[in-house]
Amino acid sequence: MRSKITPDGRRTSGRKKSTFIEETRRRQIVGGAITTIASAGLAQASLARIADEVGISKSVISYHFDGRDELIEEVIVSLLAESNRFIRSRVEQETGGPDRLRAYIEASFAFMADHRENFVAMVDIWGSFGTPEAKRAFNATAYDPCRRHIEAILRRGQQDGDFRDFTPRTLASTIQGAIDGVMLQWVFDEAAVDLAECAAELTVMFDLATRVAGDGR
Amino acid sequence: MRSKITPDGRRTSGRKKSTFIEETRRRQIVGGAITTIASAGLAQASLARIADEVGISKSVISYHFDGRDELIEEVIVSLLAESNRFIRSRVEQETGGPDRLRAYIEASFAFMADHRENFVAMVDIWGSFGTPEAKRAFNATAYDPCRRHIEAILRRGQQDGDFRDFTPRTLASTIQGAIDGVMLQWVFDEAAVDLAECAAELTVMFDLATRVAGDGR
DNA sequence: GTAATTTTCGACCGCATGGCCTACATTTAG
DNA sequence: CTAAATGTAGGCCATGCGGTCGAAAATTAC
Structure with a gap:
C-alpha cells in the first residue's frame, strides 16, 4: 500500500x-x-x-x-508550479525593472500559447471552491505568490530608479489581472482574442504606466 | 402547467x-x-x-x-443583463471617447462593489461549461457583446479624433480582460485587492494608452 | 523458484442528485 | 358557488458518484 x-x-x-x-x-x-x-x-x-x-x-x-480531493489538489499544484517555474526562469534571465517586467508578461503569454489545456482546466477549477474560505485559501497559495513576484520586480525597479513612484501592490494586481483576464477570454474561445497582439499591447501599456516622468526611453 | x-x-x-x-x-x-x-x-x-x-x-x-440546466442558464442571463444594463446607462451619460471609456471602466467596478454576490456566482459558473462548444457559446453571448461595446466606444473615439490609432478589437480585449482579471482576484479574496485603487490605476493607464500623441490633456 | 509484497481489477455499497408522479391547495373564470 | 386551471408539496425512483473490498496479477526479494 x-x-x-x-x-x-x-x-x-x-x-x-x-x-x-x-x-x-x-x-x-x-x-x-x-x-x-x-x-x-x-x-x-x-x-x-x-x-x-x-x-x-x-x-x-x-x-x-487519498481521494478525489487530493487528486484535484495535486492537479492544481501541478498546474501552478509548471507555469510559475517557466515564468520565473524567464524573468531571471533579464536585468533591470523594465526588462524583467516585460519578460514576466511575455513569458506568461508564451506559456499560455503552449499549454492551452492547462489553462482550460484551470478556469474550470477556479469555480470549484465552494466556501469563501476555500476561495481565500486558493488565493493565498496560488495568486498571492504571483502578485508578490510582480510586486518584487516593481519594488526593485523603483529602488533602482527604473520605475516611477506608484503603489507596487496595486499595480501588481492590475498586471496579473490583465494577463488573466485576457487568458480567460482566450480559454472560452481560442479564436476570440489574438494572444500575441494582446501581449504586445500589454507590454507597451505597462511600460508606459511604469516609466519615470520624462523618461523617453 | x-x-x-x-x-x-x-x-x-x-x-x-x-x-x-x-x-x-x-x-x-x-x-x-x-x-x-x-x-x-x-x-x-x-x-x-x-x-x-x-x-x-x-x-x-x-x-x-424545464430543469436545472434552464435555471442555471436563466441565472447567467440575469447576471449578465443586470451588469450590462448598468454599465450601458452610465456610458450613455457621457460624451466623447475618453469620458465614455472612463465611464465604462468606472461603472464596471462600481457595479462589482455593489453586487459582489453576482460575481462570486459568475466565477463559479465560468467553470461549468463542459464542452468547448459550450464555452464558445458562452463567449459569444456573454463576452462578445462587452467587447463590442468597448470596441464601439474606441472606434467612435478614433473617428472623432479623441483616440490615437490602434486596433480597437485588441484593445477592447485588453480592457475587458484587465477589468475581469482584477475582479477575479477580488472574488477569491475581497481583502486581496483594493477595487477603487485598481479602478483608478486602470482608468489612468487606458487613458494614457489611448491618447493621441502629444495630447497633453 | 518461491514466498512476500506491491499493484491492479471489477464488483459492490451507501449516498446524493435531478427528475417524476400523485395528491392537495390555491387562484381564476363563468 | 362551482368547476377548471394553475400552483405546491412531499414522496419516489433510476442514475451516477466516491469510496471500499477481496481476489488476482505483477513485481520484487531471497
Whole structure:
C-alpha cells in the first residue's frame, strides 16, 4: 500500500522505496485528470472518467491518492508550479525593472500559447471552491505568490530608479489581472482574442504606466 | 402547467396569462439560486438546496423551469443583463471617447462593489461549461457583446479624433480582460485587492494608452 | 523458484442528485 | 358557488458518484 497517515495526520516515512512506479503513476493520473477536466469540465471529471482516460481501473486512483480531493489538489499544484517555474526562469534571465517586467508578461503569454489545456482546466477549477474560505485559501497559495513576484520586480525597479513612484501592490494586481483576464477570454474561445497582439499591447501599456516622468526611453 | 414545448422545440403561446405569479416565482428562484451558488458553489447548489434557500418545495422549481440546466442558464442571463444594463446607462451619460471609456471602466467596478454576490456566482459558473462548444457559446453571448461595446466606444473615439490609432478589437480585449482579471482576484479574496485603487490605476493607464500623441490633456 | 509484497481489477455499497408522479391547495373564470 | 386551471408539496425512483473490498496479477526479494 501507499502512504499511510499517522494518527496525527502526517505521512509516515513511506515515499522512499519503489517511489518510481508510485510517482510515475501519480503523474500519469494527474495528467489524465487535467486532460479530462479540460475537455469535459471538472464536474464531469469523475474518477471513472479519469481512469478511462488514463486506461486504468478506477480503484487505481483510489490506491495512489487519498481521494478525489487530493487528486484535484495535486492537479492544481501541478498546474501552478509548471507555469510559475517557466515564468520565473524567464524573468531571471533579464536585468533591470523594465526588462524583467516585460519578460514576466511575455513569458506568461508564451506559456499560455503552449499549454492551452492547462489553462482550460484551470478556469474550470477556479469555480470549484465552494466556501469563501476555500476561495481565500486558493488565493493565498496560488495568486498571492504571483502578485508578490510582480510586486518584487516593481519594488526593485523603483529602488533602482527604473520605475516611477506608484503603489507596487496595486499595480501588481492590475498586471496579473490583465494577463488573466485576457487568458480567460482566450480559454472560452481560442479564436476570440489574438494572444500575441494582446501581449504586445500589454507590454507597451505597462511600460508606459511604469516609466519615470520624462523618461523617453 | 407552464410553458409547453412544441415538438419542434419552440414554446407555445403560454407566457401571457397569469404571467405575474409565474415571472415573480422565476425571479425569486433565480435570486435564490444566485445566493446559493455564491455561498456554496455551483456544484453544491442542488435543486433541494436552492429550494431550501427560497423556502419552497423542490418540485416548484421543476414546475417553473424545464430543469436545472434552464435555471442555471436563466441565472447567467440575469447576471449578465443586470451588469450590462448598468454599465450601458452610465456610458450613455457621457460624451466623447475618453469620458465614455472612463465611464465604462468606472461603472464596471462600481457595479462589482455593489453586487459582489453576482460575481462570486459568475466565477463559479465560468467553470461549468463542459464542452468547448459550450464555452464558445458562452463567449459569444456573454463576452462578445462587452467587447463590442468597448470596441464601439474606441472606434467612435478614433473617428472623432479623441483616440490615437490602434486596433480597437485588441484593445477592447485588453480592457475587458484587465477589468475581469482584477475582479477575479477580488472574488477569491475581497481583502486581496483594493477595487477603487485598481479602478483608478486602470482608468489612468487606458487613458494614457489611448491618447493621441502629444495630447497633453 | 518461491514466498512476500506491491499493484491492479471489477464488483459492490451507501449516498446524493435531478427528475417524476400523485395528491392537495390555491387562484381564476363563468 | 362551482368547476377548471394553475400552483405546491412531499414522496419516489433510476442514475451516477466516491469510496471500499477481496481476489488476482505483477513485481520484487531471497
